[in-house]
Amino acid sequence: MTHAPAVSRRGTNLLMLGGLLGSLPMAGCALKPDAIPPVAAGPNRFREGSGSAAWPDPIWWRGVGSPELNRLVARMSTENLDLAVASARIRQADASARIAGSALLPLVTAGADASRSETGGRRGTITTRYSADLAASYEVDFWGRNRNAAESARLSAAAARFNLGTALLTAQASVANTYFTILEARQALRIQEENLSAARRVLAVIRQQVAAGTATGLDLAQQETVVAQQEAAVPPLRQTVSQNTATLAVLLGLAPAELDVSGEGFEGLDVPSPTPGLPSELLARRPDVLAAEATLAAANANVASARAALLPSITLSAQGGFESLLIGTLLRPDAQFLSMAASLAQTVFDGGTLRGRVELARGEQEELLANYRLTILSALSDVESALAALRETTEQERLLREAERRATRAYSIAEGQLQGGIITLITLLTAQQTLFTARRNLSRGRLERFQAAVGLFRALGGGWGPGASPPAPEVRR
Template identity: 45%
Template structure:
């Protein structure tokens, strides 16, 4: 009886030690951290000196354009955009992978139960010739616990890599969300530009038809030639033919907006308006070093690089021996009634060690592959940083120059309109030749269309600057759990 208590005590201690094994694992994790060697400028070349103390864009930066319809479309896109929905689903997958990767760090516990009835052959019985052999039952109930001691940190490094990938998935959601918001804004501005150009073209068509009517009157009075009539008819026809392509652009951009907000094109109505009523919110870039934390795509590639570092550590740890602990305890009896009696109790404890010796260079190749991915992610991170600086510089230059061009183009339109009004009045009075009228007319039409294009380019540059600065994303808010 005493011996039974000693065996019971020893078995319980063994299973407790197996359960506590995770606390002793992961003692050795390397430091596979390559040098980044980033080139960070002290300031943006295209930024004003006062912009160095600027703050990041507001969370709802798109409201600065002062368009209620645009704000509604962006709010809708953040809820129903399918690209964002896919990114959220990827977060769910990445979180699940963290659980899968963390499972080997915990012991596995399995319950087993069996009932067996067996009859032995009479030909093999010790009595030698009787009829029928012995018949007996065996009932077993047991628990089996096993654990791979992660002494070299292989499983823990794999878990850390999965956690970094989950973090990268969250940053990716912010990248996708920012891209969707900017796409909605840009597409909406394209809609407004098409509407403006349609208004300009129809207004120019009306002006061309007025001039054509005057020339026809002069032709009937014998003061204008058929050539002059035909020239003006051609100009009016050109303006009339420019309308269908603009209507195509308008309709296609509205359809593109419908996709961005997760609606069927036939069910989306866009009121629109004019680019001239859209305000451009003021935004300044701040210091280039701040961009490393402001842009979610940089943080995403940083997390991917960190995951690659842990993957290299895991691949390196695979070269070391694997230690596995296994314990089984339970009850076994020939009678079900006495299954859980003290005498039916049993246990086994096993420790095993396996060391790879030759595997066809599998582990070596896996380590080289992990290092290749690490080098790839390192250069991707460097490129993301340099691309971010480049995006800000390009957006700053575009916004500054298109703002200046808009002011100059407005002067061109004002002067062209004044010249056309004078020419039209003189044509009605018969004091100007038709060539001058045609020239002023074409100059006005071109100037007004160019003004719409410049305004669109200025707004696209503004959204590009917001995107280049990371939008309104904040590093502290992107790692929230997905419900």
């Protein structure tokens, strides 16, 4: 094979000539993908937004001030199996893009052969033939079919990367929300224990009054009911802790038995409140919007590729090498052979297959265009809803904290007056129930504010920015 430079040069020249002839009219003849239709101009500001923009930090969860949450998110970034799936899909999309791009290059194959044939029986003639050859073929992409197919695959790979970004934001928000739910359930358990302790203290007082004849059996039965109700509220809270710990373990790639959460409440924690900039800036930050745009562009390229398949295809090919009856003379000049060919093919009748593929590609394009517009509107709606939720839950928590403070003071006064015989049991029971409700509502309100803040971070695209692309996580096996 190393002694065939003349044949190689001739084959290369043929392919270069064919590529040149195909590329000259390409700009005028190649079918180009449709441009992405412009989206109707949206609002120039967010209704719920105010002040200058303060986009989320890429590590926004550290603003909560919980070292444990920082460790949980760090582990999730490397061990979450949803991210591993998204990362594997990126590798698949990259491989598909390489496969599609290979159609733009010549196909070159090399081969060698030795054959032996015998004629005339035992005393006949035995012929041995040796050959070595190099073949090349190239489809001139006159109409841009292969180029558009390669572009579609490249854009699909880009969309896979943006999908990884969406999966990453979702996993971060899920870890934070699940962790906060565990904290709230544990805090609620402490509150419930305090409520139960208070109810038992009142029960002890009533029993003393019954013994002294100043209270009735009905009073005793009513307070025993309150104690039983407070005891019954404990198991659901323990169940919430257990179930959400199991959910959090799966997010971290662990078995539930392998995870221990030490956090007990929201004391010392807070969430900084980002503010959005312009809606146009949001669309450049959200990976789901960018993924929808890339997917739509890939569909447009698919339509152009399907249309080009309706037109004739041109293929150039060349084959050269050596063929001889004796291996010792295989590389002599007189053993050379060379063949060149050019072919033009046009589908005459296929039962509508090619045109059906064009219509199929157009239908997918229309679906993805509608999905792209819906994704944009959903992104804007997410931010408006998240801004309103954070504002209102912050105000709600402030009011609930004040209500809990007043209920605690009222109950403390009522408990002392009951022991002094100043008020009736009905008054104490009312104050007691008001306190229990206020404490539980405050705990729930605090959870809602933290989760509303997480929702805003997610709606604003997390720490994403224009041109950002998430690195594929290194998932340890």
